[in-house]
Amino acid sequence: MRASRALAGLLARRLARQANPATEGGALAQLQRGLATQGPFTRAGGAAAAARAPWLVAVAAGLSAGLGLQLVGGGSGEPAECKAAEKPAKLKEFDKDEVAKHRSKETGIWVTYKDGVYDVTKFVEQHPGGAQRLMLAAGGAIDPFWAMYQQHNNEQVKGILEEYRIGRLKGGAAAPVADPYANEPQRLPALIVRSQKPMNSETPMELLAASIVTPNELFYVRNHLPVPQVDPAAYRLRIEGEGVRSLELSLEELKTKFKRHTITATLQCTGNRRNEFNRTGRVVKGLEWEGGSISTAVFTGVRLRDVLLAAGLEDDDPEVQHIQFEGLDADMAGATYGASIEVDKAMSPHGDVLLAYEMNSAPLPADHGFPLRAVVPGVAGCRSVKWLGKIVASSEESHSFWQRRDYKAFGPNTDWDNVDWDAAPAIQAMPVTSQICEPAVGAVVEDDEVTIKGYAWSGGGQGIIRVDVSADGGKTWHNAELQKVPQKRGRGWAWALWQATIPLPKGFTGQLELVCKATDENYNTQPENAAPIWNLRGVNCNSWHRVPVTVQ
């Protein structure tokens, strides 16, 4: 690998954040981390979304400029600063037609970014979003893709690209790419934004513990792509695949032809509490969530089971092992967000999987999947696909990036340079977790006791049976008082809120650690520390939650 001095500097700064020395292949792993964030697509959508789904009015219109640019390439702006400063004079010029001829390994794989031309043949297989995805941009501009997947827009990724520069585009860059995120809904400023485009924001900690049900406007937002604008009158849900007859259902049909069901369910991002992994000294890649990418709502809709039965799916059809969901949120190539769940969960009369059209008694908000979303209670939020367009009964899991190359956890010994994504199952039910919401980290406590509040939740319908809290870092424990909604054993979809007022060590002043740990119906409990469950994508962080406070 050719490493410019500027890139070496970037890498050095990045590596300095790691306590553990980089192992063999560590530099490559760092490069890969640089690109893998919100998870780009591996699947190429064949036709544009607009062509496939006439009710999808926004994506095609909003992105047509971007699609047009894909083959003409170019764009204005300077080459990335690090490289430009080094040897701008030597750069050869290529025109768009010449670039367009390089779309395979045989010819070499070229792309343009702004007015730069890059031969990425050797990089393609290392692309964290998959070679297939990068190949969509081969022979043309990557600018519209980076406008969609804005995690590319940082100095580190630009520095990596500069490594592959072979020249500049004749005639310079074309007009700037239209922003695919131009039509996002309004959001409350109270949300703590971790990524603007796509929108990813968490609920403020002090509001989480305030009530079992999170108001819609404060429910955490985890989007992978621009929010699609869907016309509810034209909307159709399509059901297809093995063991079913293809079916299209309007919103009206869903609401009137199927029984209405309501559940109270907690949804949680797999990356909730990810930043606690970063604080172990080993950096993980992903949105830097604290503990607020979790919320609870009352969802109303129809049972997925009922819709699948209506489509003719039989219980225990041996051909069908997975139920795939496709969202209407799509990229410029029409590829949509996708995920799947196990058919046993989908079809179980006690699985309570909904196709929800209401959230807390209101129509689903745009950020939460209007007009219809899957709600898979007890399962990682990423499987509760929003803006649901299609359901596919299949012998296979979803082929989406997020099902197969993301949202899995490995041991602490597995890193980007040795990960085998097929070796771990896709996260479905998540492990037991809890969080101290009050007091905040670094709070000053002036009494001889302290009141602690928080939430606790476990996946798979395992209700919370106990929360233990400690004011001495886990040496002695007290029971917290739980607040729960009534739930049957095995169907405990909603979190418990909890509260405890516990004495502080007598006469103590200085810093001490408040700790909580929860136990669920299966008596699973949380591991003590984050380091032994560290994993490269920073998912499933469920170690004891620890809050240092100062006692005066």
Add this chain to the structure above:
Amino acid sequence: MRASRALAGLLARRLARQANPATEGGALAQLQRGLATQGPFTRAGGAAAAARAPWLVAVAAGLSAGLGLQLVGGGSGEPAECKAAEKPAKLKEFDKDEVAKHRSKETGIWVTYKDGVYDVTKFVEQHPGGAQRLMLAAGGAIDPFWAMYQQHNNEQVKGILEEYRIGRLKGGAAAPVADPYANEPQRLPALIVRSQKPMNSETPMELLAASIVTPNELFYVRNHLPVPQVDPAAYRLRIEGEGVRSLELSLEELKTKFKRHTITATLQCTGNRRNEFNRTGRVVKGLEWEGGSISTAVFTGVRLRDVLLAAGLEDDDPEVQHIQFEGLDADMAGATYGASIEVDKAMSPHGDVLLAYEMNSAPLPADHGFPLRAVVPGVAGCRSVKWLGKIVASSEESHSFWQRRDYKAFGPNTDWDNVDWDAAPAIQAMPVTSQICEPAVGAVVEDDEVTIKGYAWSGGGQGIIRVDVSADGGKTWHNAELQKVPQKRGRGWAWALWQATIPLPKGFTGQLELVCKATDENYNTQPENAAPIWNLRGVNCNSWHRVPVTVQ
């Protein structure tokens, strides 16, 4: 509480085993621990077992002497040594008729043991097996009860009894009580016996990791009462309760009228690995299991669901929440071992609950429930009731001691003096666990690498997806290779065996700690240490398993 010097000495020795100072009420807690071991009954059986179940040929016959003794009292032998040495001369004499008049709080509650007479009025409510159980002996001899529940036969319990001595029995003790354990089956000497009567023995560690399926003769044995001898020709399984019509099924009918099903399932005692709690410095009460009260077999029988459907039970009958099991193993009063499971587990087509008549292709051995037992895969072994006599569909859990006053876990702050048994759910599915079977504790390793073998299992059908092992106490980790039987997600009833050969720290000699931890399909993993999950009954010990070895 009046404490003789001898008893004080006994208590002091007992308390010395605890690292934590006895809290207020700690002495009482110790007394209670002294009695709560294999869990005596709280339910009084009305009629003798023989009268209720003609096919039960052994219990009534074997125990009739004991039942007869209940009201005549007495028995030979010396008073317990500690008290006898102190003030034997002052003891008043009572005859049996006088003792028999004291059977209520109003009259006082008296019992005899050998030739001693005791007023236990104040102790009754503290009896760890429940007041109701102790009341069965009121006005008569406790000798036959202690012959059944042999955990009473130790100096500590005898010392507690002596506290309540009010005199001696006129005419001295009667003949010794017949041994209810006279007809136990033959067992292999390889089993590691933790209690002889009832038989409780674990599988030797080195054999556990040898094969997925444990041979019948080496399968761990966890009995609560004497093994009943059941005539298979006369045997009938009775089904009754809410939502069903009463039904009696012969073994032949079960085998021919219902579809035969086979599952490979791991059963584990809730107390498996209990001794690791004792090694935290806080002693727990119960059989001192290491990690060998777990085994795996191929069970064949009929589905409980099919039998309940045949009895007319409908899915989601709101009246039925629990399926109770009653064993044919009974005490002298005819009260049987009992447990219950959730109806959702019992009726789920994917719950795989069997009524098994074969184990590893042979008829069930006597120690494992001949001729029929429940096998509730993914659930604590205590719910897989052996020698199954009756199934009751009910709105309520089993009223048995083991369902309501045992086999539950609390936080480390809950002890015998403040436990509220109703505050925790009965253990059903158990948490994820793993165990190093080789090398043994204290082994000497003479190479620069070490091969580690063990098992891993999780309750609730959550198959094991990964086992991490460490040779430096958990600082760095390696993946173990898993050996599993094919199982669907959510129906992973059998354990995984695992093996890893990992390098030892370069040039290191001395003692180091091998560690393992497992992760299941829900990505639940094990807590690091036993102390934070310590609980008074020592159940669900699933912290990292740690094996110190010496490197030469």
